[in-house]
């Protein structure tokens with residue numbers, strides 16, 4: 057399906073990490089990436105270096121978890137989502153409808169999730185013993201994105217003409233060392249299939265996941281072939297973000313919007329629940345790249361004219377405190 061979201065070929069920056077900023081490919085790619093992030097806040101990445109088998113396996117392993125009996129999954133329910141983000145979120149625990157409330161009748165999202173979070177994701181003990189391959193699949197997925205993520209961060213620094221083009225690298229040291237405190241999160245989403253009588257009741261505005269912004273710096277998102285993801289343009293129109301084979305979606309989070317003074321918007325997005333798709337399970341996986349702990353929430357460049365930040369500017373609050381308040385606000389209980 058054709059999409060108005062730019063498709064970027066990462067092979068242009070596939071050279072070695074050191075010195076990549078000198079190559080022609082880098083300059084061209086940085087411009088395309090920056091323009092894409094400025095206009096919609098979403099781009100597709102192709103030739104991203106994550107082998108399709110890594111994606112297949114992480115989707116399969118997380119599905120193995122979600123298909124376990126409910127009482128088994130509930131053993132892994134997040135104990136306290138504000139202090140510990142690792143583990144299972146049943147559908148009834150979350151409502152990401154912070155911006156506009158197109159709530160389902162039930163008031164929560166039609167999905168379950170598993171989060172592998174911060175340094176917790178390093179320990180086998182924090183994964184379900186019933187799915188022995190899950191930790192490795194999550195590790196492989198994360199590790200295969202780290203180098204690309206760092207190159208993209210260098211591109212952002214160049215595009216925004218930062219005094220220190222490595223600013224983003226320095227605020228994301230946890231990419232290389234998860235022992236550095238951060239909220240980096242790999243979230244696997246499982247949108248359950250509905251039965252026939254539930255499908256009959258679906259209304260036009262039903263959502264699998266309500267409208268929200270992501271909270272970190274960037275999100276790498278892999279979706280299966282079902283579809284339903286949409287992004288909100290600045291004029292308020294919704295555009296589809298259909299699955300494109302072998303691509304990964306990149307979108308800006310609130311922290312990138314803040315640091316870029318509104319030039320890279322944390323575009324609102326949602327997943328629609330269409331009658332035609334509702335009987336099919338949908339899966340997606342996000343790598344939510346978050347700043348290291350004590351980063352401040354202050355723009356680095358002159359703010360974009362008419363910018364209305366979704367993220368309150370707070371020079372005293374660090375991203376950590378902000379994140380904790382946000383998580384607390386998204387809980388359904």
Ligand SMILES: O=C(O)CCC(=O)C(=O)O
Nearest residue numbers: 245270279285327340342
């Ligand atoms: O499932 C999707 O395609 C989107 C998921 C998402 O936006 C999220 O988990 O924040």
Ligand SMILES: [Fe+2]
Nearest residue numbers: 268269270325
């Ligand atoms: Fe999201």
